[in-house]
Amino acid sequence: MKRDAYFDTHPLSPVFLGHELGVLRDKIAAQGDEYLKRQGLSFPSRLCSTLIIIEENQPVTSADIGRFLDIVHQHVTQRVNRLIDLGLVRRQVNQQDFRQKDLLLTPEGEKQVGQMYRSLELIKMSYEQWFDELNVDLSTAVRRAIESLERVTIEERTRRFTQPEAS
Numbered sequence: 001m002k003r004d005a006y007f008d009t010h011p012l013s014p015v016f017l018g019h020e021l022g023v024l025r026d027k028i029a030a031q032g033d034e035y036l037k038r039q040g041l042s043f044p045s046r047l048c049s050t051l052i053i054i055e056e057n058q059p060v061t062s063a064d065i066g067r068f069l070d071i072v073h074q075h076v077t078q079r080v081n082r083l084i085d086l087g088l089v090r091r092q093v094n095q096q097d098f099r100q101k102d103l104l105l106t107p108e109g110e111k112q113v114g115q116m117y118r119s120l121e122l123i124k125m126s127y128e129q130w131f132d133e134l135n136v137d138l139s140t141a142v143r144r145a146i147e148s149l150e151r152v153t154i155e156e157r158t159r160r161f162t163q164p165e166a167s
Contacts, residue, residue, distance in 0.1 A: 032123070039119045041112055042086050048116060050079045051105075054089060055113045059102030061094070088112055 005023075007016045032045030043051070053068050054060055066076045080103060083089035088109035094100035105113060131137045 035123065036116070036119060039115060041116055041119065043083065043088065043112070047079055047083060048120065050076075050083065051088070051109070051113050051116060054083075054103050055105055055110075058104045059092070059094070061100055061102060065103075083109070 007013050007019070010016075029045055032048075036043070036045055036048075049069055050065060053065050057064065057068075062073065062076045062080055065071075065080070066073055069076070080089060080091075084091065087106055089103055090106050091101040091103060094102050127139075131139075
């Protein structure tokens with residue numbers, strides 16, 4: 001199906017990159033959700049990164065997950081609560097600091113994470129083929145774009161066009 005969004009051909013089209021990336025993110029998430037569901041997994045694709053962090057670092061805290069994913073505590077809490085509701089993750093009191101709660105996979109979580117890794121390997125191969133088709137490694141391009149904006153902000157970039165010329 002051909003996409004015909006208003007700003008695709010608008011003269012200011014490049015400034016709506018954030019919107020376009022959001023559309024792409026949503027499309028990837030929706031297709032990923034459908035794929036994981038067909039593979040028998042009970043969680044949405046946006047939780048894969050959280051499950052990987054828990055599986056590879058358990059026991060892990062919500063604060064650790066927030067640091068690894070660079071997301072705020074509220075979003076981590078939403079993700080963790082969803083995984084607990086699905087029976088994939090459990091909380092336990094940290095033995096060194098009783099104020100902290102550690103997160104661990106349940107036996108069902110271990111089972112589903114194993115299947116998730118197999119599914120993600122296939123998705124990785126399909127992405128590599130997709131990137132070849134596009135003639136750009138989107139993952140690398142996005143990381144480079146993020147790093148570039150961390151070095152020089154959009155505001156700093158616009159100053160280049162508004163600075164008075166030296167005489």
